[in-house]
Amino acid sequence: MSPPSADPPDTGIGSTGIRNTGASLDLSGIGVNFGGLVALEDVSLAVPAGSVVGVIGPNGAGKTTLFNVVCGFVEPSNGSITFDGRPLRPKPHQLARRGIVRTLQGVGLFRGLSVLENVMAGATHTSDAGFLSALFGLPRSDRDERRLRAEAVARLDELGVADHAGAYPETLPYAVRKRVALARALVARPRLLLLDEPAGGLSAEDIEELAALIVGLPARSEGACSVMLVEHHMDLVMQVCTGIVVLDFGRVIASGTPQEIRDNPAVAEAYLGAEVTS
Numbered sequence: 001m002s003p004p005s006a007d008p009p010d011t012g013i014g015s016t017g018i019r020n021t022g023a024s025l026d027l028s029g030i031g032v033n034f035g036g037l038v039a040l041e042d043v044s045l046a047v048p049a050g051s052v053v054g055v056i057g058p059n060g061a062g063k064t065t066l067f068n069v070v071c072g073f074v075e076p077s078n079g080s081i082t083f084d085g086r087p088l089r090p091k092p093h094q095l096a097r098r099g100i101v102r103t104l105q106g107v108g109l110f111r112g113l114s115v116l117e118n119v120m121a122g123a124t125h126t127s128d129a130g131f132l133s134a135l136f137g138l139p140r141s142d143r144d145e146r147r148l149r150a151e152a153v154a155r156l157d158e159l160g161v162a163d164h165a166g167a168y169p170e171t172l173p174y175a176v177r178k179r180v181a182l183a184r185a186l187v188a189r190p191r192l193l194l195l196d197e198p199a200g201g202l203s204a205e206d207i208e209e210l211a212a213l214i215v216g217l218p219a220r221s222e223g224a225c226s227v228m229l230v231e232h233h234m235d236l237v238m239q240v241c242t243g244i245v246v247l248d249f250g251r252v253i254a255s256g257t258p259q260e261i262r263d264n265p266a267v268a269e270a271y272l273g274a275e276v277t278s
C-alpha cells in the first residue's frame with residue numbers, strides 16, 4: 001500500500017534550487033501566564049528577513065518561554081505570530097516543514113546514532129520516504145537516503161566536522177558535538193533558525209568561530225536563514241546581532257541596535273551592568 005501523500009515541504013527553495021532569503025518573524029502582544037505567574041506580557045518583536053536578532057535578559061526574564069511560544073510548545077494567552085507575512089499557529093511537529101528550526105541548549109544529539117545519522121535525522125521532513133524508512137531499508141527509500149546522506153555530509157563539511165561522521169556523539173568533545181547539532185539544524189533547511197544559547201560551554205576560540213558562522217547564516221549560498229538568538233554570552237550577542245530585544249520580568253524593556261542597547265541605561269540597570277558598559 002502506498003503511504004499517504006504529504007504536502008511538499010515548504011523549504012523556500014526556488015526552481016534554481018538556491019534559497020533566496022531568510023524568513024521574517026513578527027510577534028505581537030504575546031502574553032503567557034503559568035498559573036498566577038506572568039511569564040510574558042505584551043511582548044512584541046520583529047525578526048526581519050535576513051537579520052540576526054538577539055533576545056537577552058536576566059535569568060527568568062522569559063527568553064525560553066518566548067522560544068517555546070514560537071515553537072508551539074507553549075500557547076500564548078494573548079497575541080499573534082506572523083511568519084513570512086502569514087499568520088502562524090505553531091505546531092512543534094510541523095515547524096521544520098514551515099522552515100523554522102531550533103537548536104537546544106546543550107547539544108541534544110541521539111545516543112546510539114552516529115554523527116552522520118544524527119544529522120540525517122534532522123532532514124526527515126525533506127524526505128519522501130522518511131529517515132526511519134531509510135533506516136529500515138523500506139522500498140522507495142534508496143534515492144532519498146542517498147540524497148539525505150549527501151546533504152548531511154555537506155553540512156558536516158560546512159561545519160568542519162565531516163571527519164567525525166562515523167563517530168558516536170558521546171565520544172566527541174563538546175565543541176564538536178555543538179557543531180554537529182548545528183549541522184543537524186542546517187540540514188533541515190531552516191529559513192528561520194532559533195539558536196538557544198549556542199555559546200554555552202564553548203571556549204573563547206570556539207565562540208569566535210561560532211560568531212563568524214552565525215553572521216554568515218543570512219547570506220549562506222546553500223540556504224539563507226534569519227536568526228533569533230537567545231544567549232547569555234554578551235560579547236557574542238553584541239558581535240553578531242543586527243538587532244537586540246531585552247526582556248525583563250517578561251516585558252520588553254528595550255530594543256535596538258547593539259550600540260543602542262549598550263548605551264541604554266535602563267538595560268544596564270536592569271541586568272547588564274559592567275559587562276556591557278565596559
Ligand SMILES: Nc1ncnc2c1ncn2[C@@H]1O[C@H](COP(=O)(O)OP(=O)(O)OP(=O)(O)O)[C@@H](O)[C@H]1O
Binds near residue numbers: 034059062
Ligand atoms: N512550565 C513552566 N511552569 C511554570 N513556570 C514556568 C514554566 N516555564 C517557565 N516558568 C517561569 O516563567 C519565567 C520565565 O522563565 P524562562 O525560562 O522563560 O526565563 P529565561 O529568560 O529563559 O531564563 P534563563 O535565562 O534562566 O533560562 C520564570 O519565572 C520561570 O520560573
